Amino acid sequence: MPDTTTDVFDVVILGAGISGIGAAHYLRTEHPEKSFTILESRETIGGTWDLFRYPGIRSDSDLHTFGYEFKPWRDKQAIADAPRILDYLNEAVADDDLAGHIRFQRRAIAADWSTSEQLWSITVRHNDSDVVETVKTRWIFAGTGYYDYDEGFTPHFEGRERFTGQIIHPQHWPEDLDYRGKKVVVIGSGATAVTLVPSMAADAAHVTMLQRTPTYILPLPREDAIANTLKRTFGDKRGFAMARQKNILQQKALYKLCQRFPDQARKVIRSTNARLLPDAFDVDTHFNPPDNPWDQRLCVVPDGDLFRTLRHGQASIATGHIKTFTETGVELTDGTVLDADIIITATGLNLxxxxxxxxxxxxEAVDLSKSVAYRGAMLSGVPNFLLAIGYTNSSWTLKIGLLCEYFCRILTHMDERGYTSVQPVPDPSMETLPLLNFGAGYVKRSLDSLPKQGTMAPWQMTMSVSADVKQLRKGEVDDRFLRYQRASVPAANAAR
Structure with a gap:
């Protein structure tokens, strides 16, 4: 079918997940005069929280910080499961009357910036038909996250084809999977694995978490007693704000202590693990990561459910390298054989x-690997484009809210001075570093293809709320690195 061209918008938001819905709220409240639409490639909102359907899926950040600053989290659960998060996001959509702005089954496959028009032309494929359309917009807000929704990461496993049972990646969980009374091996040691093991253990015959390398794991109450007390005492809005600040400070303190005193932090985590594990459990083998705390993200287990499952004998941990899959399970290089009816490859994401x-x-195609991130919000060589990447050492949404505030401040500045575009321009002599200083495997595998960050502000990807409050909420919106432009011929009037 031939292309069709639709209206011109002030902003096109890519993705109706937690980032995109948040961006739409800020546009609604800070710039109600702006026209916008949300392009969502799937058939519903929620992003991550609707895509993943595996047992027990939940946030590993507390919802007082993972939720929006503008919308109190009222549920008693602080470490909340996906259905509760989806309810919250649906409420946010209803609160701002966003449903009519979301175009489902619309995937943006290409975007080209026209300097002469001062507009983006986005090629949009309709996933539910063979229609391709062109959507024009002054700005793109990319709330797409940073992983591939279509395919998770599974490394090569020797002998995989020999296994006669089911092999499942958590990103593609079958709704009809019956694991009752079956032996399950979960390959991985990250957040997904430590969620799956206790969630499946009650119904499975036995669940084994097979890890190549241990991860730091800490128990955290599913319900935050202090936060719930604050909300009861001061009301949802004020109590939520107080709980949010408390948890921001807690996260900051934990991260800084782990970074500054890694040996002491390791001892505290180890002693906590040992206290919760069965007597004579081999802590040195299974809970002794080679890196320092917070070199990778700490895994949280609500109410210590993983440790409880291990104590009750419903699950176990094996640490080692896979030699081969067999017809009936997995054989490790040390000769250990793990029987399995189902193997879950909780082996990560593709960026x-x-x-x-x-x-x-x-x-002319933009080589993203040669772009440099500015304030973690924009990219050199890419005009009128905002990327939404949240924190890796704290709650994702804390960063997204600040990015949205900064975006709205940029829009105000441009409106006041008649600018039509802006892009950051780095000093060509500045050294660059990988975009994300994060040890997760899925990050390391893709660093060469990602944009870079600089070695000095404002070209660094900060992972600090306080630093981003200074540079995004309070920092300048017109400095020597930003190149603003006025169109010589006004672009088409925006659709209202």
Whole structure:
């Protein structure tokens, strides 16, 4: 079918997940005069929280910080499961009357910036038909996260084809999977694995978490007693704000202590693990990561459910390298054989920025690996484009809220001075570093294809709320690195 061209918008938001819905709220409240639409490639909102359907899926951040600053989290659960998070996001959509702004089954596959028009032309494929349309917009807000929604990461396993049972990646969980009374091996040691093991153990015959390398794991109450007391005492709005600040400070303190005193932090985590594990449990083998705390994200287990499952004998941990899959399970290089009816490959994600959308300016492809992130919000060489990447050492949404505030401040500045575009321009002599200083495997595998960060402000990807409050909420919106432009011929009037 031939292309169709639709209206011109002030902002096109990519993704109706927690980032995109948050961006729409800020546009609604700070710039109600702006026209916008949300392009969502799936058939419903929620992003991560609707895509993943495996047992027990939940946030590993507390919802007082993972939730929006503008919308109190009222549920008693602080470490909340996906259905509660989806309810919260649906409420946010209803609160701001966003449903009519979301276009489902619309995947942005390419975007080209026209300097002469001062507009983006986005090529949009309708997933539910063969229609391709062009949507024009002044700004793109990329709330797509940073992983591939279509395919999770599974490494090569020797002998995989020999296994006669089921092999499942958590990103593609079958709704009809029956694991009652079956032996399950979960390969992995990250947040997904430590969620799956206790969630499946009650019904499975036995669940084994097979890890190549241990991860730091800490118990955390599912319900935050102090936060719930604050909300009862001071009301939802004020109590939520107080609980949010408390938890921001707690997260900051934990991260800084782990970074500054890694040996002491390791001892505290180890003693906590040993206290919760069965007597004579081999802590040195199974809970002794080679890196320092917070070199990778700490895994949280609500109410210590993983440890409880291990104590009750419903699950076990094996640490080692896989030699081969067999017809009936997995054989490790040390000769250990793990029987399995079902193998879950909780082996991570594939990184993918902007949903795989190709970006060009004036018809020339942009090599994202040569772009440099500015304030963690924009990219050099890419005008009128904001990327939403949250914190890796804290709650994702804390960063997203600050990015949205900064975006709205940029829009105000441009409106006041008649600018039509802006892009950051780095000093070509500045050294660059990988975009994310984070040890997760899925990050390391993709660093070469990602944009870079600089070695000095404002070109660094900060992972600090207080630093970002200074640079995003209070920092300048017009400095020597930003190049603003006025169109010589006004772009088409925006749709209202």
């Amino acid at each position: 993918q920025l902007f949903g795989g959308m190709a970006i060009s300016t004036d018809g």
